[in-house]
Amino acid sequence: MSDQHFLYNFYSIHADDEIYYDGQKGYSQDNTISFIMPVVNREAVLMEQTVLAYFLKENGFRHLAIPVRNKENEWFTMWQDQSYMVLWTEQLKESDSLSPGEKLAYFHEIGTTYPYEPQKISSYGDWKQLWIYKLTMHEEKSLQDKENIPSSYRDFIIDLFPYLIGISENAIQYVNETNEEHRFHKGDQGTIAFQRYNEQLEEPILWTHELCYDHPARDIAEMLRGMFLQLSEEEEIIHFLKDYEAVRPLSIFSWRLIYARLIYPIHLFDALDRLYEQPQDEHFRTLQRLIENQEDYEYKLRQFFHYSGIDAKNLRIPMLNWL
Numbered sequence: 001m002s003d004q005h006f007l008y009n010f011y012s013i014h015a016d017d018e019i020y021y022d023g024q025k026g027y028s029q030d031n032t033i034s035f036i037m038p039v040v041n042r043e044a045v046l047m048e049q050t051v052l053a054y055f056l057k058e059n060g061f062r063h064l065a066i067p068v069r070n071k072e073n074e075w076f077t078m079w080q081d082q083s084y085m086v087l088w089t090e091q092l093k094e095s096d097s098l099s100p101g102e103k104l105a106y107f108h109e110i111g112t113t114y115p116y117e118p119q120k121i122s123s124y125g126d127w128k129q130l131w132i133y134k135l136t137m138h139e140e141k142s143l144q145d146k147e148n149i150p151s152s153y154r155d156f157i158i159d160l161f162p163y164l165i166g167i168s169e170n171a172i173q174y175v176n177e178t179n180e181e182h183r184f185h186k187g188d189q190g191t192i193a194f195q196r197y198n199e200q201l202e203e204p205i206l207w208t209h210e211l212c213y214d215h216p217a218r219d220i221a222e223m224l225r226g227m228f229l230q231l232s233e234e235e236e237i238i239h240f241l242k243d244y245e246a247v248r249p250l251s252i253f254s255w256r257l258i259y260a261r262l263i264y265p266i267h268l269f270d271a272l273d274r275l276y277e278q279p280q281d282e283h284f285r286t287l288q289r290l291i292e293n294q295e296d297y298e299y300k301l302r303q304f305f306h307y308s309g310i311d312a313k314n315l316r317i318p319m320l321n322w323l
Contacts, residue, residue, distance in 0.1 A: 010071060032089065067208060108248060118213045178257055187254065193215075224304075228300040
């Protein structure tokens with residue numbers, strides 16, 4: 001059965017022109033686009049993401065590709081021994097005049113009006129435990145999978161781990177102390193966020209499976225991480241933060257959370273995950289480049305409170321002395 005027959009037989013969708021977007025094959029019909037996606041996450045996770053997606057679509061994010069039910073009124077369809085979902089969007093994102101900082105702030109503002117906290121996809125308040133788990137998992141994985149990783153990769157990873165452990169423990173300690181910070185306000189409530197924010201709000205299509213629920217600092221930190229890694233100019237970084245704060249002012253608690261998340265080497269762990277999953281030279285070179293650029297990343301991290309425009313010393317905000 002072809003994709004077109006699958007869409008028609010199970011969803012009554014007439015698939016016309018074939019298109020590709022973000023590595024995904026889709027089919028257009030009039031002004032709509034349908035994507036057939038294999039189910040890789042747990043169904044409970046996907047359903048919580050689906051509820052968030054419908055909420056966002058009802059609140060103006062019409063370019064979200066949202067799951068739709070099949071003719072049996074079910075979200076998941078078995079086909080060739082694999083479970084699938086169909087994601088559907090009625091239009092691509094229209095251009096607007098908002099800056100990246102403003103876009104993210106307005107997205108968070110809408111997300112805070114979602115009336116419930118999801119159970120499966122919320123990380124709000126759990127960073128310390130999640131970071132400890134990730135570090136422990138990678139330590140174990142580096143030992144358990146050493147036979148599955150080429151020796152040239154393995155030696156590099158082993159040499160890297162003392163640094164990963166040290167900086168991760170610094171981040172864990174910092175976020176632990178930040179959780180005792182009492183200088184917060186209503187802007188610190190949970191919101192709809194992205195698993196890894198990389199300017200998805202600038203893209204023509206938003207994907208349901210990228211949504212999560214967390215503190216707004218998650219997306220701000222991941223945006224800054226990308227800017228640090230892409231060697232963005234200081235003016236661009238400052239402009240992003242000022243534009244965000246013009247819509248949603250940040251508390252001392254938020255600034256500290258952002259700083260903690262930037263300390264934690266998520267970009268290195270993500271690169272390691274890709275290498276473990278697919279031990280290929282391409283992924284190994286990516287990890288090598290990240291390590292080569294880590295000195296510059298740490299330099300930008302030292303400048304973080306300068307970019308923020310706040311006086312960390314007078315506000316009694318602790319900073320890492322060794323950076």
